[in-house]
Amino acid sequence: MTDIRLTIEDLHKTYPPRGRKDPGTEVLRGVNLEVHDGEFLSIVGPSGAGKTTLLRCISGLLAPTSGRVLLDNQEITAPPREIALVFQDYSRSLYPWMNVGKNIALPLRAQGLDKGEIAKRVESCLASVGLEGAAGRYPWQLSGGMQQRVAIARAIAYQPEVMVLDEPFASVDAQTRNDLEDLLLQVRQETGATFVFVTHDVDESVYLSDRVAILSQTPSHIEEIVPIGLPADRNQLETRALPEFSELRAHIFGTIRNLVVPTNTPPEYTI
Numbered sequence: 411m412t413d414i415r416l417t418i419e420d421l422h423k424t425y426p427p428r429g430r431k432d433p434g435t436e437v438l439r440g441v442n443l444e445v446h447d448g449e450f451l452s453i454v455g456p457s458g459a460g461k462t463t464l465l466r467c468i469s470g471l472l473a474p475t476s477g478r479v480l481l482d483n484q485e486i487t488a489p490p491r492e493i494a495l496v497f498q499d500y501s502r503s504l505y506p507w508m509n510v511g512k513n514i515a516l517p518l519r520a521q522g523l524d525k526g527e528i529a530k531r532v533e534s535c536l537a538s539v540g541l542e543g544a545a546g547r548y549p550w551q552l553s554g555g556m557q558q559r560v561a562i563a564r565a566i567a568y569q570p571e572v573m574v575l576d577e578p579f580a581s582v583d584a585q586t587r588n589d590l591e592d593l594l595l596q597v598r599q600e601t602g603a604t605f606v607f608v609t610h611d612v613d614e615s616v617y618l619s620d621r622v623a624i625l626s627q628t629p630s631h632i633e634e635i636v637p638i639g640l641p642a643d644r645n646q647l648e649t650r651a652l653p654e655f656s657e658l659r660a661h662i663f664g665t666i667r668n669l670v671v672p673t674n675t676p677p678e679y680t681i
């Protein structure tokens with residue numbers, strides 16, 4: 411049996427009232443989830459279902475109202491060293507006044523590594539994300555996709571056990587997005603890390619994952635966990651052309667659509 415890396419136990423989160431007339435916002439109501447060691451698990455769900463809230467609780471950035479998140483059986487009460495985060499907004503996560511090398515080195519310096527080890531890690535992580543020799547460039551000199559590669563390099567330089575990513579590819583074009591998806595699969599193979607990945611893109615969740623967890627409408631719980639039994643060796647053209655791929659995306663899309671109470675707003679998910 412696979413080891414459990416992360417356990418989410420009966421997690422509840424209600425944001426406190428913002429004024430006298432605001433009762434507060436109950437977002438998570440009893441989320442239970444286990445993430446296996448080395449697994450790639452994606453979280454999808456209707457817009458506003460609480461995906462980011464759940465990720466923030468998992469990574470120790472937000473205290474749950476009740477319930478617990480355990481990393482290797484230890485309750486998380488603050489951001490643990492073993493977890494690295496990558497967000498959608500790379501332009502805010504990289505420091506524009508520091509070059510790429512310094513951006514990647516910053517958390518390593520905080521970890522107390524010596525200069526030689528830091529320089530080695532910066533170069534090898536840049537090579538892993540296809541940005542050899544870019545250490546001296548500044549974030550504003552790079553395209554959006556390249557900046558997100560730097561954010562991924564910074565996360566892997568840290569040698570985390572778990573990588574938590576919140577819609578990391580939502581702001582890049584379709585071709586770059588496919589390249590970054592493959593980069594993530596390569597990073598997963600090289601590092602053996604566990605991935606928890608939030609996306610609005612059902613196809614992306616099927617392409618990348620071992621399992622996809624579907625969050626319900628708020629106050630949310632896990633509606634369904636879908637095992638993705640596709641061959642481990644994924645390929646943008648062949649994997650996406652498999653009949654099982656279409657069946658899985660149709661199933662997940664249908665489940666999310668059934669969760670959404672009809673409104674006049676256009677659907678966010680497309681198939």
Ligand SMILES: Nc1ncnc2c1ncn2[C@@H]1O[C@H](COP(=O)(O)OP(=O)(O)OP(=O)(O)O)[C@@H](O)[C@H]1O
Pocket residue numbers: 425426435437455456457458459460461462463464628
């Ligand atoms: N700091 C906060 N204070 C109060 N309410 C909040 C706060 N952050 C989020 N919310 C509310 O919690 C709900 C869930 O938000 P969250 O961002 O977690 O959902 P999401 O599934 O990630 O959203 P999206 O699909 O838009 O990315 C929303 O109704 C949001 O307005």
